[in-house]
Amino acid sequence: MIGILVAAAIALIVSIMFTPYLVRVFSRQGFGQEIREEGPQGHQSKRGTPTMGGVAILVAMVVGYVVAHLFNTSESPTASGVLVLFLTVGLGLVGFLDDFIKIRKQRNLGLNKTAKLVGQLVVAISFAVLAVNFADKNGLSPASVRLSFVRDLDIISFGTIGFVVFCYLLVSGWSNAVNFTDGLDGLAGGSSAMVFGTYVVVTFWQFRYNCGLASPQPGCYYVRDPLDLAVVAAAAMGACIGFLWWNAAPAKIFMGDTGSLALGGLVAGLSIMTRTELLMVIIGGLFVVEMLSVVLQIAVFRTTRRRLFRMAPFHHHFELAGWAETTVIIRFWLLAGICAMFGLGLFYSEWLSFGGSR
Template identity: 55%
Template structure:
């Protein structure tokens, strides 16, 4: 538990005090945000605000994670390392996207095809590796089963191990692409994605600590409601480090934002969320815990689908937060109310997780 606190505290301090010099560096280099012309006109005042703040989030997370294990006096597990590999890998794709926007002075970076290819390449490597590295109980970081609060018994390897691995890679990459783009879509208002991520990853600190306390590797608990999660304590350390990084970054990212996380941060956070859902065996539960992200994506899907079918729009603009901007809501009002909605989803998700354990 102390290592979890160290991870969160160190990452918070690194993010809080490291963001300001990073802002000055980006300002000197003129690495500012470019605003899409078809967006809300109020956003034009944000043009030139430093972006790529996700570099600080990733760096603070890595620092908090590393120092927690220095304090604990042991090496991190493969589960924690694979989670950070996915986070950093997608962060690199986001960094390339942000850098192209800045260097070419436009609001579009990597083409959608290349972004998906990059996410897919990182996702495939992660998906293959999480099915390797069995421990002494022959438990790998992930399983080929679909999961809710734990594995449901719906095994993708039912028709054979080889096909099961292929299906798992496809399923895992769907989750990685979906969650990374969900956080990316949410990152449209000052502090919105950062605050929601803070709440969602905070929920996973609770989930992973509970899984650690009720883990099947404790032989006295086998046969009860224990969890077949390989390294929950290290996943709790990683989750706490991400929470701390988000809290520190939010100080600078809250309205009026002095820096944006950019795709560097949003893809990294989305990838980390997808990785946690897979490694904690809570893939479907994540859709409830991260319900605000799901709502944002659905608003975009509904808008595009309805417009193609009828030529009319359901919302004034998608994603959903821009709809309320065009209705005249203040940006801070939208952000705070969306944080409240996100907190309610988190509370429901954690309650379902705990309730399932009670029911057993």
């Protein structure tokens, strides 16, 4: 438990202190965000705001994780924790390249779709292959080849090759979903903090009721290294909150694809490692809705030549309808919180259904 608190506190402090340093450095270098001309006109005033702030989130998260283990030497870094960090940082590097190209070429488009997908493919496949190895003394690997809700579903098994494909689709989907959500000041950062805070509870609960303990209890979980995953989730939560201090409207810096792709990868990695892939659809419901709004907008326009929303992702729809940006952000934060609480409630009720005691 101490490691979780240390990871969150250190990540929070590093993020709060390091972010303004990046603001000054990136401002001097001219690393400003380009704004879409067809977007809400109120966003044009944000042109030139420093971007690539996701670097602060990644640095704070990694530092928080490392310091937590240095502070609590009885708990060593685990395969599960290191692999999730690898996935997060790897996708952050893909996003960093995307952001850097945007800045260099002074345009709103960085890596082309093929290059970005290839980058996500390499990182996701490397993660998937490694995740089904490194079995512990009980034969439990960090990831399972079965589809899961709150635990593995015995009726659906992908096999190793199928799991690698599924993992790529999951990582690509979640990283793009968070990327779509990152369109208003603090929206993605605040929503991500809620998701990771929820997973601190989920992973710590899995640690408390782990089937690998000497006396497993009803409803226990077959999850490898849940306590270390709680440390990762806590570090990510602290890093997002610290960044939000400077990213909340009016933002002093944007996280860019560096942050949004990394956070999406972390969402995917946590869902895979904790055997809660379908539950994450509920906990991260806001991200899912944002991505669906883009998919529906494209599908409807291509079939009817009419737009379903004024603009997608659909947080811009409400802006164009006359809502103030801060109103949209706060109401979407509320939706993100409702999704997280509902998902946590389902997680707990499922445990009770197995005979867990209150």
